[in-house]
Amino acid sequence: MDFPIHISTVSEVPLHRQIYEEVRRGILSGRLAKGKRVPSTREMAKQLSVARATVTMAYDYLLGEGYFEAYPGSGTYVSRHLPDELTSVEDVVDELADQLPERTAPLPRPRQLSRYGAALQAKEWIGFPDDEPEIQFTFGRPDLDEFPMRIWNQLLSRHCRQRNLSILDCPTKSGGYGPLRVAIAGYLARARAVICDPDQVIVVSGSQQALDLVTRVLVDPEDTVGIEEPGYVGAQRAFQAQGAKLSPIYVDANGIRTDYLKSRFDVNTDESLKVLYITPSHQYPTGVSLSLPRRLDLLSWASRTGTIIIEDDYDSEYRYKGKPFPALAGIDSGASVIYVGTFSKVLLPALRLGYIVVPKDLVDVFSRAKWLADRHSPLIQQQVLADFILEGHLERHIRRMRSIYSERRQLMINVLKGLFENDVTVYGDNAGINILIRLNTDVPDSELIKRAKDLGVGISSTRNMYLGAAPHGEFLLNYGGLDEQTIIEGLSRLRAATEPKGELLPA
Ligand SMILES: Cc1ncc(COP(=O)(O)O)c(C=O)c1O
Known part of the structure; x- marks a missing residue:
């Protein structure tokens, strides 16, 4: 067979797709040489025992993407310049390898950042933990699981169908x-x-x-x-x-x-x-x-x-x-x-x-x-x-979430008061999806954050929210994304972190 192509009649991949893939692979591997004459759709359909329209469809893709080139009156050929050669620079880099500097070469001179860049570099950056603890009060997220994905998806597909x-x-x-x-x-x-x-x-x-x-x-x-x-x-x-x-x-x-x-x-x-x-x-x-x-x-x-x-x-x-x-x-x-x-x-x-x-x-x-x-x-x-x-979906969603978050907020306050009694002060109005607390504890903030993390709980102190000195023991707890059980568990562990050995208290 001058133009060897193999397809499977039991595969789930449509026949035209198999022909396209086979030919493309053959061309890229060199098995089907550049400039080689391509059998007509009729010949190929006969060779593979498939409908001619199936072959035509595969050929149309190959022509469209530039793997084949057609010369009216003469026939169709494997292109002399493959599209992949125009989109990949790997060969070029390989050829130039001897002339290019080492990729790991040190900087020839110190970087000259703009004033903006230098200011960004000088400031202590906003802390994002690499590994998220199991329960985290750190980020001000809404409850991601409550996002109305089904409705969003319907609206999205409506717009993806627009003509x-x-x-x-x-x-x-x-x-x-x-x-x-x-x-x-x-x-x-x-x-x-x-x-x-x-x-x-x-x-x-x-x-x-x-x-x-x-x-x-x-x-x-x-x-x-x-x-x-x-x-x-x-x-x-x-x-x-x-x-x-x-x-x-x-x-x-x-x-x-x-x-x-x-x-x-x-x-x-x-x-x-x-x-x-x-x-x-x-x-x-x-x-x-x-x-x-x-x-x-x-x-x-x-x-x-x-x-x-x-x-x-x-x-x-x-x-x-x-x-x-x-x-x-x-x-x-x-x-x-x-x-x-x-x-x-x-x-x-x-x-x-x-x-x-x-x-x-x-x-x-x-x-x-x-x-x-x-x-x-x-x-x-x-x-x-x-x-x-x-x-009207937005306002419906807000109404629904408002009642969920309101309950979570109340739960946060009840559990905090239950666990810390007079050693916690809760600030703020009856609003939002976070809560500011001040803990009366001898444990330094950084130590408490570390102990809580060891117990699988992420908390943020308000230290970098102040331009001046921050009060000791002040933390911002985000609860919007946490369900009832997680809130109770997370706060119990936080309580344990204030204990001398950071041990979980009996329930
Ligand atoms: C005060 C304040 N403004 C705005 C945002 C939201 O920022 P963005 O809209 O860029 O997500 C936050 C998020 O935590 C915030 O705390």
Whole structure:
């Protein structure tokens, strides 16, 4: 046989696919030489005892991918230049091996990082453990198992079947997919009293990108940025990387202390702030919410001083008692607030979808910054999310999760009080999916973290959430992703870690 091909009639692989694979393998191994004449579809069909259409289908793939070349009137041949030769550089690297430097050669000179790169390298980085303990209170995740994957999947396949792919053409989409911006604007008006044009909503890849864009657009090196003390490390690091000076603004049971803020940075003081970053709904990490008088005070301060407030509303959806305060952006009449929201807590952090609502005069500059950063966030995901919100799934999901998390929060408090009695203080409002506690223990924080880890429990102290000194024994426990039994087990082990030998207590 001049063109040897073997196929199996009992294989589950379709016949045309087998022919294609056989021929391709034969060509790549050299068994079917370049330039060799290929039997006609009729001859091959006869040789293999299959329908001619089956062979035609396999040949079409081989021609389309460039393994065959057809010359009208002369016939079909194995290509002289194989497509794999155009996509692989392995041969080239092998040939050049003698001339290339050792891959492990030391750096010829020290790296010259940018100021941004150097700032990133200088700062102690946010700690992500390599090996996750069995039970972890460390990450602020929602319950991943509760993500409505079935509905998401249905909406996703609806969009993957769409015929008009020109909708995915990207040049004008840096602000986000239109219907999603409409859906977010509608949701914000209902849930947070934020009234905005859909154009003011810029879809971003999670609130971390919002903070990055805010920093690039508004903050210069040496600018002073106000940040809650204690506060969110993701925001601290974004501003510090830009070379900003961070000024801690202290927080008490009613949120950020506006009296302190005004005593330091006002029209009649020497210093001013470029931006102020805050988490008014559920202060991170203390969990308190900013009182209404302070909200009003803050807004009048902002319009007086011209300071932009960045309102990070990361988990405002989870409030278990009483009516929520409207967002600061919802009661701002002076275009002083940039509102940041995320789907990481209500849906899934892995979606990497969030949004910024910017005052109208800043829409263009933020759209350009987003374009420069990554053109736009993934469009198919945005389409799915738009339907998810517009068809009511988001609010249904939030209602369901709110009752689950509310029970978990109560359980956390009951179990903590039961185990630690007067040696634990729980902070914060009845809200959120994390809880700030202070333990009265002689065990140093780092030792407690280590002992807990040895017992299979991950906990984070608030040490790097403070620009200044952190109090001893203060921990932020994330419970959103943990079911009832895991919460009880995890806290019992934490209690054991405070015991002299770190032994599990009898049940
Ligand atoms: C204060 C705060 N903002 C925002 C986020 C969410 O970040 P992202 O939207 O980038 O996932 C978190 C996550 O832990 C957070 O704690």
